[in-house]
Amino acid sequence: MTDHPTSAALLPASPSSASPGRLKQRAEFLRVASKGRKAPTHGVVLQALARDDSDPVRLGFTVTKKVGNAVIRNRTRRRLKEAARLLLKDRPVAGYDLVLIGRDHTRGRPFNELQDDIARALKKAGVP
RNA sequence: CCAGACGGCUGGACGGCCGCUGUCCCUGGAAACAGGGGUAGAGGAAAGUCCGGGCUCCACGGGAAUACGGUGCCGGCUAACCGCCGGCGGGGGCGACCCCAGGGACAGUGCCACAGAAAACAAACCCCCCGCGCAAGAGGUACGCUCCCGCGGGGAAGGGCGAAACGGUGCGGUAAAAGCGCACCGCGCCCCUGGCAACAGGGGCGGCAGGGUAAACCCCACCGGGAGCAAGACCGAAUAGGAGCGGCUGCCUUUACCUUUCGGGGUGGAGGCAGGGGCAUUCCCGCCCCGCCGCUCGGGUUGGUCGCGUGAGGCGCGUUGCGAGACGCGUCCCAGAGGAAUGGCCGUCCAUCCUGGCGACAGGGGGACAGAACCCGGCUUACAGGCCGUCUGGCAGA
C-alpha cells in the first residue's frame, strides 16, 4: 500500500521498472506452469519462472471457466491486473515470467489483502 | 379499497484519486516514440445460435424431372422470415383476456394394443319379433299353449366392451324394428345476401354420403445454389516449385528406337477419339479442363494493414393507417478490442433487506440477469426492484 502515490508518479521511468509485458501464447503459459515455481495463497495462485535476462517482468492471467461466467471471470482478472499493477509499481521485478491464476475467492477478497497475497506469493516463490 | 388481465418504460445517481483502449490537439523528435491536455468507450437481453437478410468468396449456359429441407386458415406489413399486425374458425375463463403447425382422410398405403361378437366392411354375442316343430325335460286349461330346445326368417331398439361401434333427442309408426315418416339439432350439396378473402347469415334439396390418425408415410400449393469475417483483399517473411502408392487406360493416326522368318512385333513420344473430372442426382443439348482423381509423406507460415461501422441508423415533430407500418421534414455521428480495453479503490446519496426502538432514528448487510468480437431484423431463454397507461370482476360510498 502506497502512502504517496503522487511522488511515485513523478519518478522518471527507469529501464528496470518499465511497463510489464504480457504473456500471450499458450506455449508460454505451459512453460511457466511446468518449469516454474508454484505459490498458492487464499486469493490467488502464482506461478513464477526466472528468465536469464533482466528485461521487465512479463505477466499472464488465467481464470478458468470453473470460476464462473464471463462477467465473473472478467472481474476476477481485472482485480488481479490492478492489484499486480499497483504492487509492482512499488516492488519492481525483472527477469521473471509470472502467471496469476484466479480462484473463487479472488472476487470477494478485500483488495488490500489480495495485494498482500501476491506479495507473499512472490516471497514464497523466491522472486527477489 | 381488494383481486386480476394486457401493454409500455426503466435496469442505481453524483464526486475524488490511480489506470486501460480508440481518437483529436499541443510540445519534442527524421521516425519509432515520449510527455501533457481534451473527448468517446457494453446490453435489453450484448446470451442461446432457433430463423431471416445484408456483405464476401466459391460455383453458375439453358431446360425438364426427381430427391432433400422448410412453410401451411384469410388478408396485410416487411429487404426477408418459421416474424409482426388485423380478421376468421375452434377451445378455455363470470369477465378483461388467453391458447391453437389451424390445407387435404372419395389419390393411395399403413396403424388402431387390451377388452369386445365385430375396429372399417360389413356384420350380430346376449337380445327383440314372426312362422314351423313335442324326440327329451318342466308347467299346465292337454293344445307347440307356455318355458326350454331345434329349424327358417325379419330386426338392430336395449344390454355389454371400448378412446371410438354406419348421426343425436322427441313423437309417430311396427309383429319387433328401422330416416320408415315428421320436428329440431348436426352433416353434405345447391342457391341468395354480406365480405377482397377465410368465413358468416338465410333459403331450398338430400334421408346420411359415412370412424380416427397426415406433429404415420403421403398428396397439394409455395419457398430454398454452397460456404461463412478464421468470409475475403493487400503487404512482408520463410520454404517449396516436391516424393511415394493406388485407380482410370482402350482404339486410331503419325513418328523415333529395338527386333524381324520382311507378314509383322515390342517400347517410348505427339495428336485425335473414347474415357475421366467439374454443380445434390438423373436425362437432353451445350461448355471447360486434361493426364486427371484419391490417399499418404515431406517442407514453410502463427507478423502487419484493410475488411471495421453513415447504417433496412438513433432522436424529435408532422401527415397517414384500426394496426404492424409507410411517407415527409429537422437534427445527431454514437464502442471498435485482438490472451481481447470499457477497470480498481474511496466517499456521499437513492431503492431495498436485517436487528434494536412506540417513534424521530441508530448499527449492519447489500446492489437482478448478465460482457460487444462483421452488421442488421426477429424469436427464445435469464432477470432484484421500480414507474406509467388501458381494461375486467367484486365490495363500500355519493
Place this chain on the structure above:
RNA sequence: GCGGGCGUAGCUCAAUCGGUAGAGCGCCAGGUUGUGGUCUUGGAUGUAGUGGGUUCGAAACCCAUCGCUCGCC
C-alpha cells in the same frame, strides 16, 4: 462461426418405426456357517433431464428449454 450425438433403477446399458419399461452389477431379507465371504432362494427399486403439444394412449412423434459430449474451420 458451423454441424452432429446423448440424457431411462444407486452404477453401466437395453427394448426397430406409439400399446403402459427390462438385464447385469449393486442393495435388502431368509437359508447355509460358530462369524464373515462364497453359494443359494426371494424381494424392493423409476417425476423416463425439464415444460408444453399431437394422439384413445408418448421413453418413442413435434416444439421449446437445460445439461453433458464429439467433430470441422
